[in-house]
Amino acid sequence: ATRDWPVPPPLVACAILSVGAALAVNAMIPRVSATFIQCRLMGADLAKRNKPVLPESMGLVCGLVYLLTLVLLLPVVFMTWSTHSGSMTMHKFATFLSALLSIQSMLFLGFADDVLNIRWRHKIFLPALAALPMLLVYGIESGVTYVVVPLPLRAYLGRIVDLGLLYYLYMALVAIFCTNSINILAGINGVEAGQSLVLAVSLVINSTAILASSANPETREIHAQSLYLLLPFIGVTAALLKWNWCPARAFVGDTYTYFAGMVFAVCGILGHYSKTLLLFFAPQIVNFVLSVPQLFHVVPCPRHRLPTLHPSGTTLVYSRCRVPRAQLSCLGAFVLRVLAVCGLAKVETTNEWVTFSNLTLINAVLVVADQWFGRTSGLEEGTLAAIVLGIQVVGSLIAFVVRYALVHLFYP
């Protein structure tokens, strides 16, 4: 009766529940749309000719169905744990509950942000607040705060470094990064849910591979737990994407982007694979680095940076920002020159004005399409979203190579 099953039994239950979650979200979104619009949870789709008003914050439906799915999974997960590992059961159980608490906190704060328009300088720290239950329980339960040092640094630091409290700061920063980086790679239909779907599928492949190859019960357990968190997420996200893909009939809202980022952060932190996680976030990192000059006001930042509609009304072109030449700092001018040389931004300078494409990954794609492939009238929104998701897929493939082929250069 205690034979070790190759597939943990809760995974089967989890897969079934995830399909149910997808069907539920798919059925609910059209049913609640009118209510959302009535209650002013709505926004105009600026990338369409007629600027239709769509319900906003559909991540609320996803998140609530997701949490209900995981709560229903609790008894199944617990029963397997108590058969397999005895005294460790409650430790894992408390950790799992704290993960749900953190995910729910983030979903809640994301929704509060959609309703109350919390200021940027406040909301950037909300993920750390939401991660608090998980971090505290992590400290109480395992308290592992050491990291294995990469080979090139071992001569200086030794094989293992205990980061102590810094490790908690690191985990809080992972939560802040995951949530906000998904939130800023946004602005066209399908891109928030799409990138999250690619990320989740990549992490599922990673955990499944480890589950299939590792004999260490602790490692297996940790990655099974990641799958419990990720499969229902894939379910609700796939259903959301169906309604959010171009032409969108619903927007995801910060509710969704914050929720999605927190699911990933929780998986990476509790699964002890936060470095691997960040490898998969390469496109988000690129988008963030590209955005830094505007986010930190080295060059001016308009309120909206999403692509604009081409006069033809069927394609999107990169949006631009104009600044009086005299007001551009030396550093700003230098940054723009570097990005222009790399082909990631289009910069035009007259005697009085400097005009540059807004510094985001999505605009960079349009700049490249314009400069290298002669798509001067831009790209259709669906094509553009597909390219961004393609970049995410390529990023994941590179991440797998780095993680499993090149890792030996850094870790024995």
Added chain:
Amino acid sequence: ATRDWPVPPPLVACAILSVGAALAVNAMIPRVSATFIQCRLMGADLAKRNKPVLPESMGLVCGLVYLLTLVLLLPVVFMTWSTHSGSMTMHKFATFLSALLSIQSMLFLGFADDVLNIRWRHKIFLPALAALPMLLVYGIESGVTYVVVPLPLRAYLGRIVDLGLLYYLYMALVAIFCTNSINILAGINGVEAGQSLVLAVSLVINSTAILASSANPETREIHAQSLYLLLPFIGVTAALLKWNWCPARAFVGDTYTYFAGMVFAVCGILGHYSKTLLLFFAPQIVNFVLSVPQLFHVVPCPRHRLPTLHPSGTTLVYSRCRVPRAQLSCLGAFVLRVLAVCGLAKVETTNEWVTFSNLTLINAVLVVADQWFGRTSGLEEGTLAAIVLGIQVVGSLIAFVVRYALVHLFYP
């Protein structure tokens, strides 16, 4: 080092944090009010002459500060548990986390209701959904589903009856009752937060008395846990009441009433004193029973049943509902006659119309004031709220007498 302290150390930390929570809520409410109104979380105070617009859903501030307080308390609570009771620690810890999950779920769903105006027939079941994490963990952890049978029934049922799944249904109903019954004893400034404050203080007195008198470590632990949940609640509620007392500068919203009801339900369920809890809810039960004819449409129910402003503009009088005499069912006419005889409703019958005071505890107070004390021009809102809270206090005193003096008639 393992000497049993008369006062559990986390209680000291909890008391300090609760004061901090009260100060935080008190400082935050005026600061967020403008934002809430901007984002259309607002309502008109109909019981004032100029019907001022006030920010709604201030329970959101209370609830978030409350949850943060309890999360910060987690490490302290855990450390005491692990010193005192070893293997039981994680069981209790998981239960405590599931309680936080349920309270947060209810707060979240209450806020979603304030934003989205969920229909009555749906929202009445939301508390059962929010209680799910706690009930599942309860089942996994202790799974105690038997009840001790009162003396008069033992001849038929035996000393103990195992209710099995019915016990979970009972707990879900406790959650539904606690939340909805507070939500419908509402409508004038200060009454939602006020009744919750009286209830919380009553439960704190109850648990403190048991903590001071019991030597059973399990009983002590269970009531200490109630205090951890109730003291921060008293803190945030006191601060809210300051801003919600007549003349109110903020409304509490369903966010608050649902949150408050769930805190009580969680305390009663995890503390195994749900019957005692329901004793303290006597005024809510009276209000619910009074409301049943209107809630179930035995007699007509208008959209608002709160008292109305007297033409003088300074006092409130009971609101009334008028129905064509021919449309009133026999049962409806009978119910109204009984209530009129009891002095709890004012009923006036002409040849064509029947006019009756709306069937709520608050209107009943105004009817009694009018009929017995000649207050024909009603009562000031603050006086009325104070009388309702007075009823709650008297109810608590009677509950204490029943629980500790008369209990021996039912249990040995």
